[in-house]
Every structure is written in structure tokens, then in C-alpha cells.
Amino acid sequence: MSQKLNEPKLLVTGASGFLGWHLCQTAHDQGWITHGTYHQHPTTMAGITLHQVDLTNYEDQKEAIAHIQPDAVIHTAAQARPNQCEVEPELAHRINVDASLNLAGLCSDQAIPFVFISTNQVFDGTQAPYREDDPVSPINKYGEQKIAAEQGVLQRHPAALLCRMALMFGVAPTAPSFLQGFLHHLADGEPLKLFIDEFRTPLSGTDAAQGILLALGQIQGCLHLGGAERLSRYEFGRILTSVMGLDESCLTICRQADVSMAAARAADLTMDSSRAKALGYEPTDVKTALITLDL
Ligand SMILES: NC(=O)c1ccc[n+]([C@@H]2O[C@H](COP(=O)([O-])OP(=O)(O)OC[C@H]3O[C@@H](n4cnc5c(N)ncnc54)[C@H](OP(=O)(O)O)[C@@H]3O)[C@@H](O)[C@H]2O)c1
Structure with missing residues (x-):
């Protein structure tokens, strides 16, 4: 079918x-002619045109x-x-920072919203809830790289929108969210060990996408897109087990200090999404979002 004008x-x-x-x-549902890129995981989606692009290659970016x-x-x-960024920071820098700045520059040259x-x-998780104008304070390479990219993107494309996302969950036809890890443990009958001292504002992938598309073209600069509630991982697990009709005894409490990982973990990254809410952003509560997923 040929593309309709406008x-x-x-x-x-x-x-x-x-x-x-x-x-x-x-x-796609909102009526955009939608194109997407993949790199190492070939993907097909009904109604979407997919292209294989290595975004760390500037010539490939330009061609796309x-x-x-x-x-x-x-x-x-x-x-x-974050753990992978800590272990191989130079490799991560190429996609997280270099590729982002190059793409922002290309879009700016052609006046394409980015x-x-x-x-x-x-x-760093010590001063939550976080608003857009709070000073940044990264505690791992991933956070450092995202800040370098935010700053570089705005230099190259001053009209760009920077969406800072909360921890996301949802269905995973192509790539998992943290929820899939939880579901695998539960399916295998293994106890699910969850932090009671790590707080996030979990956000469904659908709400995340709607929030980004809502803001696109309306505002510039930084925007926080968090979920409706501040929850520990353990509290999230309790909601999940209740939605799935499982006994809470399959959950075990643990603390950040019990687990050693390559990248440092922030305790409380609760986001203040007031700026987005003023645009009409209304994230769903976790229980409703999980029920909608029909797990
Ligand atoms: N997931 C979360 O909870 C969360 C929370 C806050 C912010 N974010 C941010 O949200 C964004 C999306 O995260 P996500 O969880 O959806 O990531 P993801 O599932 O890990 O997907 C990463 C994507 O990047 C592509 N990619 C990686 N290297 C590439 C390269 N050299 N050239 C082209 N494409 C490349 C991958 O392509 P292939 O797989 O095909 O190689 C894949 O499509 C990221 O910027 C992340 O920092 C995520």
C-alpha cells in the first residue's frame, strides 16, 4: 500500500x-508511519518497517x-x-554517548525533532523524589554516560527532548523487562528474593510509550516519566503475586547490601513526574497495569 500524504x-x-x-x-496505533531500527536481534512487527543499523557507525546512521x-x-x-556498562565502559560509551551525539547532530542539521x-x-538515590532541575549525581558508569549524552545531545540539538524513564515493565515479545526475570523464578518454583530497601516508581512499557509520544512536539528539554507509585521491589512482588493468585511465601526479603554487583545501585530513584502530568500524562497504577498484561 502506498504511503498517504501528510x-x-x-x-x-x-x-x-x-x-x-x-x-x-x-x-503505529496513533497513526504514525513507523520505522524502527535493530542491530543484533532481527525483528519483525506488523505494520512497522524495520531496518538493520549499527548506530555506532556514523555512515550507517547517515544512510538510514x-x-x-x-x-x-x-x-x-x-x-x-548498568553492570555491562561498568564491565565494558568503552564499548558502552560508543552506543550510549557517541552514537547519541552523532544522531542528534544529524537530526539538528535537518531540523528533525529528536x-x-x-x-x-x-x-544517586539519596534525595528522592527527583525533579527535572535537581542536580545530577551518578554513582555508576551507566549514569555517567547518560548524563554525558544528555548534555552533548542538547549542545548538538538545542530543541531536543530528554525523557528520563523510570524502571519499566511489561510484555516482552522482543526483549525482557525486569518482570520477566521475576516470572521465570516463579515459574521454576524458586523463591524470589526482592529488595525491601530499593525504591522505584515502576512504569508500564505502554504508559512509557504514551508519555514519550504525548510530549513529542509539545515541549523541549528534560522530562521525568515515572510510574504512579513509589514501591520497593518487594512491594512490587507482593502486588505481582496477588494479581497472579500466588502465595506470598514464594517471596523472600533481601537488602541491597546482601547482593554484590559490578554497578552501584541507588536506593531511592522515585521520580516526580509533575511536568509530564501537566501535559496530560497519567500513568496507571502497578496493579491495574499487571492485570491488563493478563499474565
Ligand atoms: N528498561 C528500563 O527499565 C529502563 C529504565 C530507564 C531508562 N531506560 C532507557 O530506555 C532505553 C531503552 O531501554 P530498553 O530496556 O528498551 O533496552 P533494551 O531492551 O536493552 O534494548 C536496547 C536496544 O538498543 C539496540 N542497540 C544496542 N546497541 C546498538 C547499536 N550499536 N546499534 C543499533 N542498535 C543498538 C538493541 O538492538 P539489538 O538488540 O537488535 O542489538 C536494542 O534494540 C535505553 O536508552 C535505556 O537506557 C530503560
Whole structure:
């Protein structure tokens, strides 16, 4: 079918990732002609045009933008695992920082609106809840790289939107969220050990995608997109088991200090999403979102 005139064209990088998949689905449902990129995980999605692009290769980026000619770009592609960023920081820097700055520059040159996806891990977790104008305070390489990218993106593309996302969960046809790890443990009958001293504002992938698309074209600069409630991982687990009709005895309490990981973990990354809410952003509570997933 030929493309209708005047239908806007969106490019989502990292379409094979967790957030990218949700963005492609939601944008398509909202009437965007949607294109997505993948790198190592070939992906197909009904109604979406997918392209294989190594975003760390500037020539490949240029070719993709010239070929697709998007009306807007949402850049989700990243090394999004903090432990991996800590272990191989140079490799992560190439996608998290260098590729993001190059893409922002290309979009700026062609006056294409650009959204950079960042994280609440730009904060150290000691001063929550966090607003957009709070000073950043990273405690791991992932947070440092996201801050370097935020700053570089705004230098190259002053009209860019930076969306700092909370911890996300949802279905995972292409890539998992933390929820899939929980579900695997429960399915295997293993006790699920969850932190009682690590707090987040968990956000469904669908709400995340809707929030980003709501803000696209409306505002510039930094935007916090958190979920409706502040919950510990353990509290999230309690809601999950209740929704699944499981006994809470399959959950075990643990603390951050009990677990050693390559990347330091922030205690409380609760986000204040007031700026987004003023635009009409209304994230669903975790229980309702989990019921909707029909696990
Ligand atoms: N997940 C969360 O809870 C969370 C929370 C806060 C912020 N964020 C941010 O949200 C964004 C999306 O996270 P996510 O969890 O959806 O990530 P993800 O599932 O790990 O997906 C990462 C995506 O990046 C792509 N990618 C990696 N290296 C690439 C390269 N060299 N060239 C092209 N594409 C490349 C991957 O492609 P292939 O798989 O095809 O190689 C994949 O599509 C990231 O910017 C992350 O920092 C995520």
C-alpha cells in the first residue's frame, strides 16, 4: 500500500528492545508511519518497517536518516544494563554517548525533532523524589554516560527532548523487562528474593510509550516519566503475586547490601513526574497495569 500524504513518519531506534517495541506499537496505533531500527536481534512487527543499523557507525546512521527521511526520531537504542556498562565502559560509551551525539547532530542539521531516552539513574538515590532541575549525581558508569549524552545531545540539538524513564515493565515479545526475570523464578518454583530497601516508581512499557509520544512536539528539554507509585521491589512482588493468585511465601526479603554487583545501585530513584502530568500524562497504577498484561 502506498504511503498517504501528510501522515507523519517516525523513526524509533532500538525497536528490537523493550521500550522500542512498545513505542513502535503505540506510534503505529496513533497513526504514525513507523520505522524502527535493530542491530543484533532481527525483528519483525506488523505494520512497522524495520531496518538493520549499527548506530555506532556514523555512515550507517547517515544512510538510514537519508533513506527514511523521518519527521521525528526517538532514540531508545543503548547499552541499558548498568553492570555491562561498568564491565565494558568503552564499548558502552560508543552506543550510549557517541552514537547519541552523532544522531542528534544529524537530526539538528535537518531540523528533525529528536527525543533522547535517558534514565533516573542519573541520580544517586539519596534525595528522592527527583525533579527535572535537581542536580545530577551518578554513582555508576551507566549514569555517567547518560548524563554525558544528555548534555552533548542538547549542545548538538538545542530543541531536543530528554525523557528520563523510570524502571519499566511489561510484555516482552522482543526483549525482557525486569518482570520477566521475576516470572521465570516463579515459574521454576524458586523463591524470589526482592529488595525491601530499593525504591522505584515502576512504569508500564505502554504508559512509557504514551508519555514519550504525548510530549513529542509539545515541549523541549528534560522530562521525568515515572510510574504512579513509589514501591520497593518487594512491594512490587507482593502486588505481582496477588494479581497472579500466588502465595506470598514464594517471596523472600533481601537488602541491597546482601547482593554484590559490578554497578552501584541507588536506593531511592522515585521520580516526580509533575511536568509530564501537566501535559496530560497519567500513568496507571502497578496493579491495574499487571492485570491488563493478563499474565
Ligand atoms: N528498561 C528500563 O527499565 C529502563 C529504565 C530507564 C531508562 N531506560 C532507557 O530506555 C532505553 C531503552 O531501554 P530498553 O530496556 O528498551 O533496552 P533494551 O531492551 O536493552 O534494548 C536496547 C536496544 O538498543 C539496540 N542497540 C544496542 N546497541 C546498538 C547499536 N550499536 N546499534 C543499533 N542498535 C543498538 C538493541 O538492538 P539489538 O538488540 O537488535 O542489538 C536494542 O534494540 C535505553 O536508552 C535505556 O537506557 C530503560
